Amino acid sequence: MSLLVTVNGVAHSFDGDPNIRLLWVLRDVLTLTGTKYGCGMGLCGACTVHVNGQPVRSCQVDLNAVAGKRITTIEGLSIDRSHPIQQAWIAEDVPQCGYCQSGQIMTAAALLAATPNPTGAQIDQAMDGNLCRCGTYPRIRRAIKRAAQGARK
């Protein structure tokens, strides 16, 4: 039996193992490689995507659990890097190696969608599950504040 998943507005049917993790469908089947593997245990956040608007660790989600749901990856956040979080990331020179940044951006975008004007503590709570080894955390914090401020104007 094939599963139907909608990724970035496009419906795909998948015939393989229904227990395959969403991450590997995105990367290996649909070639949406912007979503990254980091740990395979939901510990680092590199694989974060949105499922019905909620941030989800795609390395932990079976495909059959998201069948019929709306999945958004970094490629679908905007078509032209125009999302306020992406713009703020550029303005604050956030990325270094860049590998974790898709996950950081998806988590931050979900935070602002739910909490347009987050406190420092709310930012801490939302972002604490996304690891960055290059040490871009202070810039991520500034970028989230910048995006939130921009939205208030």
Added chain:
Amino acid sequence: MNPCVRVSRRSFLAIAGAGAAGPLVLGTRIGGAGESTKEFNPNAWLSIARSGETTIWLTKAEMGQGVYTALPMLVAEELEADWSRVRVVQAVVGPVVEPRLVEFFGTGGSSSVKSSWEPLRRAGAAAREMLIRAAAERWNVPVSECGTEPGSVIHRTSGRRAPYGTLVEAASRISVPEHPKLKDRSEWRLIGKRVARLDTPGKVDGSATFGSDVRVSGLLFAVVARCPVYGGTVASFDAKRAMAVPGVRHVIALRDTGIAVAADTTWAALEGREALDIRWNEGPHADLDDVRIAKLLNYFAGPAVADRNDGDALRVLETCSRRLAATYVVPFAAHCAIEPLNCTAWVHSDKCEIWGPLQYADVLQKDAAEITGLPLSAILVHTTFVGGGFGRKAEHDFAREAVLLAKETKSPVQLFWPREDDIMHDHFRPASRHFLSAGFDPQGHLAAWSHRIVAPSLRAQWDWGRKAEDIQRGLDKWATAGPGDVAYQAANFRVDYVMAQTPVPVGAWRSVYASQTTFADECFVDELAVALGKDPYTFRLDLIGSAAPLQRAVLERAAREAGWGKPLPPGRARGIAVCKYGETYVAQVAEVSVDRNAQVRVHRVVCAADCGIVVNPAIVESQLEGSVLYGLSAALKGEITFAHGRCQQNNFHNAQILRFSEAPEVEVHLLGSDRAPSGVGEPAVPVIAPAVANAVSAAMGRRIRQLPLTPGRLKQAS
């Protein structure tokens, strides 16, 4: 087939052309006269199309440190290129690599901007002189009346202007100047400016291609089941259940590392690996544990070999009226780049193509030739964006494995090391022990200083490294260089080394040995200050005197910006440390508190650095900020331990790195300088652990001499 990463014929030609043409920077143009009429391509580093579009080739791996922007800036500055029309292309290690170009591929040791500073600017300057001459000839005016503005030659007297694209053919006919004149600093338009990183757009929309993002048609995804014990081998295995997993295509025994599973998706490969039945022969290290490692790192592990021995420190220490000694302990640490090790390879009958996050693509080319039996000229190596290297991706065990699997399966293979493999089979920062002694004369002057380092040697593991003169004598100067070059002055000064031997693989971990030795040196000098009742900052200045003005300058700047000596809120304390790494000087002041649960919290870090001329301040600031946080992870959390022959950490729950809420604000202050750039990838890493440890000691009134500074360790000390 439409691979996401394509071989760039231009970049291939650029390298090949440089090889055929002799001199690296000033070689004759590439592709012969026919091609030169389409593009102006005076050397291996750049070409200009008739459209005016300028291509600059990059030989270094972009791993977050900013070379993708900073190195093209060097070429573009002297070329006087229109920066908005510059395109950067990663050079491929192709069939012919000119010997002098090879050195430009290796990415490590904070050396990229330093080693490129002269040659890349000269490459740009040579091209600019040729373009000016071409325009002057066209206008029939003296060269001296011409100059450039970004992207164009101008005739100052008449105001005439020739965009570079219109000069492509004429400039291609001009001989390459051997000694192009570099701009005066006052003429710089790009160097020193906050030029936006060129790799940022692709890193915020997911389009940047990292190693595991490479896709070619028919690609198989592979993982390897590895013996958890070093040196262990496969006793027997049964592939039946693994082969039954849908999507699994191959199960292959690898002589050295384990059993590989290749499949249509990574998921199927992981499921296949799970289904393998393997019996391991764990070999001679099955009982390796921390107790045994501690014995192997013992003070008496072997004969000490001195690297520096001024006067007679050991004798003077015996006779000093006041003598202090302390021992510092630094554990193994893992690299933990968020991008795990991975590499893609495709071995055809007549060529081999490799894509990956590689710090030394040129070295891998030789390895791949050996593995495949193909000539060097048949091996193409593409360096992708590197998702964090930190020294681990300078060792290509993972890439050799990918080539071997591609050869065996006759398919393109993407090998991937899941997080557990990446941590448990890391080449760790060497663990070390440091025995420091200092003696003071009756007037209170430092009379003798001795630092003994006991640590495994990186180079002693490698065939090429074992041949080194120092390694032959039982000395590793990579370990002793920093301690032998501290700023503190004593007439009797000794640094020696004991080469410890453990079965644990070690490697270059961002700053190599400096994070261990600086911790010891800078904590010890702090202890001396406290013992003598002096301020740790002014005590350092007194010991330095006028001997090391640049260390002095960064210390003074960091102390001033941090408000050293000014009151702090209750419960907070400051610590200071300084380090010279290569020719880069860094001082930091950390402001910390220790809570009821003995958890260290770092609130603020002030980092002052002198790294010579700053090519791009925005990138340098990012590097220094990031270095502080990288070092802070190790200072507070990083520790790899062993039991029953196995590394006890395997994922981010037990190999912890700093989290978002734990990161302090880092304030970076760059000292102005006229010295050539000296590198910033590593030099700020070693300073943070001693700065924090010194602050913790000030806060607690007790000294912790062992990293990391975990609550458990702090509780033991109190």
